Amino acid sequence: MNPLLDIFEGKKNIRLDAFMSISNAHYYSTRDPFGAQGDFYTSPELCQVFGEILGLWAYDCWIKMGSPTSFHFIELGPGRGTFLLDVWRATQKYWTDIDIEFHLLESSPVLQKIQKEKLENILKPIHWYKSIESISFDKPFILIANEFLDALPVQHFKSENGLQEAWVTYQNNQWSPCFKPSTQDIKLPDATKIYETSPSILNFMKMIYEKLKQQSSVALFIDYGYAENLGGSSLQAIQKHQFVDPFAHPGESDITAHVDFGALKKLAHDRALNTLGPIPQSPFLTSLGFQERVHFLASKLDNPHSFLRASRSLIDPLAMGQLFKAFAITNTDIIISGFSNDKN
Numbered sequence: 101m102n103p104l105l106d107i108f109e110g111k112k113n114i115r116l117d118a119f120m121s122i123s124n125a126h127y128y129s130t131r132d133p134f135g136a137q138g139d140f141y142t143s144p145e146l147c148q149v150f151g152e153i154l155g156l157w158a159y160d161c162w163i164k165m166g167s168p169t170s171f172h173f174i175e176l177g178p179g180r181g182t183f184l185l186d187v188w189r190a191t192q193k194y195w196t197d198i199d200i201e202f203h204l205l206e207s208s209p210v211l212q213k214i215q216k217e218k219l220e221n222i223l224k225p226i227h228w229y230k231s232i233e234s235i236s237f238d239k240p241f242i243l244i245a246n247e248f249l250d251a252l253p254v255q256h257f258k259s260e261n262g263l264q265e266a267w268v269t270y271q272n273n274q275w276s277p278c279f280k281p282s283t284q285d286i287k288l289p290d291a292t293k294i295y296e297t298s299p300s301i302l303n304f305m306k307m308i309y310e311k312l313k314q315q316s317s318v319a320l321f322i323d324y325g326y327a328e329n330l331g332g333s334s335l336q337a338i339q340k341h342q343f344v345d346p347f348a349h350p351g352e353s354d355i356t357a358h359v360d361f362g363a364l365k366k367l368a369h370d371r372a373l374n375t376l377g378p379i380p381q382s383p384f385l386t387s388l389g390f391q392e393r394v395h396f397l398a399s400k401l402d403n404p405h406s407f408l409r410a411s412r413s414l415i416d417p418l419a420m421g422q423l424f425k426a427f428a429i430t431n432t433d434i435i436i437s438g439f440s441n442d443k444n
């Protein structure tokens with residue numbers, strides 16, 4: 101048994117995107133990675149106001165979409181199901197006598213089980229899917245994905261004696277990155293830097309955009325990311341709340357890359373869809389009343405310090421406030437809340 105090789109079925113030379121995809125599939129399918137005992141925190145796990153405020157944001161979108169009496173609420177990568185429970189707590193008194201179906205995309209059996217235990221008896225009807233192709237998009241929908249895209253695989257290219265693509269090889273009991281000549285037809289925007297791109301994300305988003313074009317609908321993605329690809333690698337891995345070498349613990353650390361929202365925006369505009377953002381998480385949440393709700397809840401607590409500290413990290417520019425971006429896409433011309441600071 102060699103834990104560094106097993107999940108790759110003996111392969112010792114593998115493209116970077118395949119390495120990331122196999123590592124993350126193993127990582128998520130074998131554990132609950134969240135919280136103090138796990139590897140990292142996400143916004144909904146840190147503060148209930150994140151889900152509550154986005155629930156009200158979704159309700160606002162729904163009204164502006166013309167209050168469809170039958171619609172789908174879709175979440176991609178629901179983690180522990182905490183976000184959806186917070187959404188529901190904030191919105192259930194408004195969404196009465198409405199035919200809402202919940203559709204969840206989750207590839208991990210471990211997390212799906214946790215989600216089922218938490219949500220199955222509360223949100224009805226609710227359905228789980230392992231692939232986006234299986235989800236039914238035949239009704240108007242609101243789709244939300246927090247920290248989903250950053251787990252999808254990226255490719256790296258560089259220009260050195262022609263175009264080279266990043267691979268990962270196993271030698272001397274360890275994995276390390278290397279470059280090999282590529283036959284792909286890609287023109288690098290800056291020949292002096294590594295070019296990071298994610299065909300997986302682009303293809304995934306093409307599918308979502310197709311669905312968005314067919315129904316009056318809104319999709320919101322929140323993730324680590326940037327509006328303009330300035331070149332360079334953003335590949336990173338987290339284990340036990342520490343950054344680790346992305347190649348050192350395949351399948352045992354969370355390997356991510358920052359999302360190129362600029363590319364997603366262009367792809368949407370090519371399809372005549374409207375986009376909002378990307379804008380940093382801090383102004384997005386703040387304009388939706390995040391701080392007011394946090395202070396209201398804190399005022400009910402005897403000792404609000406840890407609650408306030410955790411809540412603050414969502415909007416602190418040095419924590420998640422700046423690096424995380426909110427990006428929305430819609431086929432309607434409704435004014436989506438939260439993006440009044442959008443300078444794009």
Ligand code: SAH
Nearest residue numbers: 128142177178179205206207208246247251
């Ligand atoms: N949205 C949650 C969890 C983010 S972690 C939160 O904010 O707390 C990423 C989530 O996406 C996990 O639930 C993981 O199992 C799921 N996931 C990762 N890659 C996936 C894939 N390719 N298909 C479906 N789900 C995936």
